[in-house]
Amino acid sequence: MxxxxxxxxxxxxxxxxxxxxxxxxxxxxxxxxxxxxxxxxxxxxxxxxxxxxxxxxxxxxxxxxxxxxxxxxxxxxxxxxxxxxxPVGLLFVLKSRNRLLNHAEAEILRVTEAAVEERQLHDHDCDWRSDRIADFSELVDRLNARDEAQREEIRQLEADLDEARQPKKRGRPRKVAA
Structure with missing residues (x-):
């Protein structure tokens, strides 16, 4: 041109x-x-x-x-x-749009702060839940260990009961050759 x-x-x-x-x-x-x-x-x-x-x-x-x-x-x-x-009219339009932008920026800031707060609450809840899960996991491990000990005791009692129920052999004792 x-x-x-x-x-x-x-x-x-x-x-x-x-x-x-x-x-x-x-x-x-x-x-x-x-x-x-x-x-x-x-x-x-x-x-x-x-x-x-x-x-x-x-x-x-x-x-x-x-x-x-x-x-x-x-x-x-x-x-x-x-x-x-x-551009007086344009300036008024820009001023109006600037107010809208300022309002939008304030709303974005409010939403962002709310999201950060929500995230902090979520993280706190997650930490609390993780702690609770760890507590329950430890409790389950202790109960499983106790159950295993009880099962072993039950097996021993059943074995002793089976031995006690077995008929004893009667008869003369044998002489063992010397």
């Missing part, structure tokens, strides 16, 4: 219906300061005053012309706002 030059002119009429033509050029970023946007308006006439019209982040518009300094409003600022050259 070829480099192009573009000139923007604005015709502004005053309260008396007199029209004046102004050229527009953006304020350089080093001259914007804290402003969101701004333009130089140079009157195209023999007497060429140049005014700087700015819009602040909060949407407030200002101009360095004498009328604005005394009345707080001027045709230059009103013309640039009315023609949407100054």
């Amino acid at each position: 070829k480099a192009r030059t573009c000139f923007v002119q604005v015709w502004i009429s005053n309260d008396k219906g007199e029209k004046a033509c102004y050229s527009l050029r953006p304020l350089p970023s080093d001259e914007l300061g804290a402003s969101a946007a701004g333009f130089f308006l140079a009157k195209l006439s023999d007497e060429a005053p140049v005014y700087a019209v700015r819009v602040e982040v909060d949407g407030a518009v200002s101009c360095n012309c004498p009328q604005f300094k005394t009345a707080g409003a001027c045709k230059h600022a009103e013309a640039l706002v009315a023609s949407s050259v100054l």
Whole structure:
């Protein structure tokens, strides 16, 4: 694409219906300061005053012309706002969206904190359950050991009972040859 030059002119009429033509050029970023946007308006006439019209982040518009300094409003600022050259409407939209983003960030923070708290409770419950499982496992091991000892005792008693139930052989004792 070829480099192009573009000139923007604005015709502004005053309260008396007199029209004046102004050229527009953006304020350089080093001259914007804290402003969101701004333009130089140079009157195209023999007497060429140049005014700087700015819009602040909060949407407030200002101009360095004498009328604005005394009345707080001027045709230059009103013309640039009315023609949407100054993004005042956009700033209000952005401000509204910024509020929504702030609300969303607060909600995300709240949910995150709740999730962390829930995770801590879950971890605590898991630790408690693990401890309970270990306690029950130890109890089961002790009961199994006791049951095994009782089974062995039962086997011994059954063996003794079987031996006691066996009929004893009666008869004469045999002589063993010497």
